[in-house]
Every structure is written in C-alpha cells, then in structure tokens.
Amino acid sequence: MGGSASCLRGGSESRPDRNGSAAVTSPRSGQVISGAGSNVQVFSLKELKFATRNFNMMNCIGRGGFGAVYKGNLKDGTQIAVKRLSAESKQGVNEFLTEIKVISNVRHPNLVQLIGCCVEGTNRLLVYEYAENNSLANALLGTKRRCIPLNWKKRAAICIGTASGLAFLHEEAQPRIVHRDIKASNILLDKKLLPKIGDFGLAKLFPDAITHISTRVAGTMGYLAPEYALLGQLTKKADIYSFGVLVLEVISGQSSSKSTWGHDMLVLVEWTWKLRQEERLLEIVDPELEEYPEEQVLRFIKVALLCTQATSQQRPSMKQVVDMLSNPTEIDLHNLVAPGVLKEPRRHPSSSGGLTVDTSSRNAKRNSAESDSIQTRDMNSNQFSTTDVSPR
Incomplete structure (x- = not known):
C-alpha cells in the first residue's frame, strides 16, 4: 500500500528511497491529509502529550488489543480521544497515512469520527471525537x-x-x-x-x-x-x-x-x-x-x-x-x-x-x-x- 508526498496538503520533507521514488517522512503538525475525510489534521506528538497531560494514567479511558485511549483537551478547549497504537503496529509512514485516508472516509452517524493522527518516529496515534458518556x-x-x-x-x-x-x-x-x-x-x-x-x-x-x-x-x-x-x-x-x-x-x-x-x-x-x-x-x-x-x-x-x-x-x-x-x-x-x-x-x-x-x-x-x-x-x-x- 504505497502513499506519496502528494497525500499531504501543505508539504512535507521527502527523500528518495532505495528505488529512487519519493518516500514520505513524518508529516508536520497542522497539515491536513489530502484525500482523507474533511478536517483530518496532523498533530505533533508534543501537542498530544500536552492534551493528555503526557498520557497520564488518570486520563486513560480505555485499553484494548490495539492500544490505550486517553481523554485529551486541545488548547482551544476541544475534547478529544487519543488512541496510542501499541508497538505491534509496524507500518511505515506511507502505509499508515494511506490507511488513515481509508478510515477517515468511512463516515456514518453510528461510527466514531476520526479527526486527526500523529506519526513521529515509531509513534502512531489516532485522534477521535470524544464520546461524553464513554462506552x-x-x-x-x-x-x-x-x-x-x-x-x-x-x-x-x-x-x-x-x-x-x-x-x-x-x-x-x-x-x-x-x-x-x-x-x-x-x-x-x-x-x-x-x-x-x-x-x-x-x-x-x-x-x-x-x-x-x-x-x-x-x-x-x-x-x-x-x-x-x-x-x-x-x-x-x-x-x-x-x-x-x-x-x-x-x-x-x-x-x-x-x-x-x-x-x-x-x-x-x-x-x-x-x-x-x-x-x-x-x-x-x-x-x-x-x-x-x-x-x-x-x-x-x-x-x-x-x-x-x-x-x-x-x-x-x-x-x-x-x-x-x-x-x-x-x-x-x-x-x-x-x-x-x-x-x-x-x-x-x-x-x-x-x-x-x-x-x-x-x-x-x-x-x-x-x-x-x-x-x-x-x-x-x-x-x-x-x-x-x-x-x-
């Protein structure tokens, strides 16, 4: 599942891979993923650490096979739920962003809406709308x-x-x-x-x-x-x-x-x-x-x-x-x-x-x-x- 530098709106640094084609590096905070559902934003790890109080266990509202979920508050007051994917997710940046595009375009009133993501180093995080009454x-x-x-x-x-x-x-x-x-x-x-x-x-x-x-x-x-x-x-x-x-x-x-x-x-x-x-x-x-x-x-x-x-x-x-x-x-x-x-x-x-x-x-x-x-x-x-x- 290959992505390209064009999957990011606002530009990101890229360098050729071993085959000479462009490989996407970690996208910058504030970018929007082109081709994804509306307003799917790229967050920095620093922003999400701030929102979740450095992933404080007091903010942990769920845990499952895919990772832990934390309640967070953005600087503008928006409440979010941040899923920190477990280490078993081995995808590269290209593959991860391609899957984000797929997930974000699946929209229905009875599906949790994906509003953003973060990919820095080995970190893979998904940012969702917050459900006030939990599960x-x-x-x-x-x-x-x-x-x-x-x-x-x-x-x-x-x-x-x-x-x-x-x-x-x-x-x-x-x-x-x-x-x-x-x-x-x-x-x-x-x-x-x-x-x-x-x-x-x-x-x-x-x-x-x-x-x-x-x-x-x-x-x-x-x-x-x-x-x-x-x-x-x-x-x-x-x-x-x-x-x-x-x-x-x-x-x-x-x-x-x-x-x-x-x-x-x-x-x-x-x-x-x-x-x-x-x-x-x-x-x-x-x-x-x-x-x-x-x-x-x-x-x-x-x-x-x-x-x-x-x-x-x-x-x-x-x-x-x-x-x-x-x-x-x-x-x-x-x-x-x-x-x-x-x-x-x-x-x-x-x-x-x-x-x-x-x-x-x-x-x-x-x-x-x-x-x-x-x-x-x-x-x-x-x-x-x-x-x-x-x-x-």
Whole structure:
C-alpha cells in the first residue's frame, strides 16, 4: 500500500528511497491529509502529550488489543480521544497515512469520527471525537451503571444504531470492513447516548497474525464466533455473531465474558438457548427494566439467537438484522440452529488446556469450515422467515 508526498496538503520533507521514488517522512503538525475525510489534521506528538497531560494514567479511558485511549483537551478547549497504537503496529509512514485516508472516509452517524493522527518516529496515534458518556460497557456493565439509567427505549435505540453502523461497514463502506472486535467497550455513547462504533478499520494497521492474537486475548472470549477463533475464518458473519452476543448483554444487563448461570455454569448465549427451550425467554431480561414491551423484547432476543447460530451461513446479514430490529415482525425460529459457544475448558489433570466449542449440532464445526469468504453472499431469505405485523 504505497502513499506519496502528494497525500499531504501543505508539504512535507521527502527523500528518495532505495528505488529512487519519493518516500514520505513524518508529516508536520497542522497539515491536513489530502484525500482523507474533511478536517483530518496532523498533530505533533508534543501537542498530544500536552492534551493528555503526557498520557497520564488518570486520563486513560480505555485499553484494548490495539492500544490505550486517553481523554485529551486541545488548547482551544476541544475534547478529544487519543488512541496510542501499541508497538505491534509496524507500518511505515506511507502505509499508515494511506490507511488513515481509508478510515477517515468511512463516515456514518453510528461510527466514531476520526479527526486527526500523529506519526513521529515509531509513534502512531489516532485522534477521535470524544464520546461524553464513554462506552456501553461502562454505562451498562461497569461503574457508570447507576449514573446512566438505560430504560428499554434507550437500549433498543443503542441496539438499532449499532446494527446500522455495522451494516454500513459490511455493505456500504468503501472498502467493505469487517470489524473483528464488536463488544460493549467498543460501542461509545455521545452526550445523547447515540451509539458509535469505535476501532473499525484498525485491523488494517496491524499484521494479520498480531491482530488475530490480540483479538483472542483481549478479554473478549464471550464475543468470538467459533469458526473465527478455532478455524481462523474471518468473515462478516463473525461480526454478526458478536453483535448477537452484544444484544443479549444489552437486554440482560450482564457481561457475556464474566457471568455464568445455573449449575452447569452456562454462558449468556447458552443460558438464553436453555430458556428458549423451556419457553422462559423473558427471564433473561434485566430486573432493573421494570417496564418494557414484551413483544419487542422477545423479537430482539430472537434476532440475537439468529445471529449466534453455530453455522455461520445460517446467520442473517446486518441489513436483515436492522430490518428485524426496526420493524414489528414475527420471526420464525423453526429452523434455528443451536448457538456455537467458545469456552475455556474446565481444568482436568490430563488436560493440556486450549479452547473448545460447545454446540448441540455435531456438524456445526464442519459446516463452518465451508462457510463464506469475506465476500460471501448473504444468507438466502428462505433460511428463516419474517412476517410483517401491521400496527394495531
């Protein structure tokens, strides 16, 4: 992925590389990246150190496989979020700026907006708009749970908004983007609780092997689609699985990766499946939701179960998910496949560790191996059916 000196507006020093062509050196502060989304500015490391109080840990508002995020304040008072990419990002200046152009041009109301970057020496930093209410993980599962009350109307809007942003990445963005790490901490909330997906496109800034490893060890085991974690198959369907888990978290108010249910220590997806078999689905609902429309909540749970089926081909596209969440439809689960659940096995004297996938479908893993590539066609509409319900 080659860039050129022309990718910077305002000029930057360049020198010929070994092949005699111009190689871009670190761009200067105040420049704007030509060809990128509007107002994507180059910041100096000094400016970002000042904004974040030298990346003070008190300003750290998040940490993940791609690096740490710090809250910052520019000299004009603008609040920003600065992601300091971890050392595994080995790209040169050309490649980094080329990817910045790609990411900055992917714009949607439910995606976090990139407003700038910094590349000095080995430092690679991204500057984003600041989300006043931090992440969904904090609001729903963490310390802010009591401070940001989320009634059903707000939770439904968060699910639909997140689905819309993910559908845009999968089906409209140029190029199409598979997120790889949909989870509550990557869904940011602005001052009006509008959800915005963060960390999209960052996989391109890391070598494939590093990205895959960081995703698996970043504490998001409860979100991983089994065919991706076990077989290395990265498709849009892996994102859809993770989104289904996210919806169940929003409904239950419980973390998929930290909570278990029943004597068998079932994870959230398994517990939901068990409740469906026993016709007790509404028991998954967060007790703090004192009032909610039962039909709509049941529809959201059913959509989540469709998304987390073990066989990836059976999962709907995100466009279909948006339609089902947004419209009063009856969802037929007659052909629903049991969810695939990635779990760390219980310790046993003869166990060598590793990961297992639990599913009631013996053929789930084999079917997943035949799943679609990154350019797969969406599932046929006759694999499950929905019926429009006219409002009463």
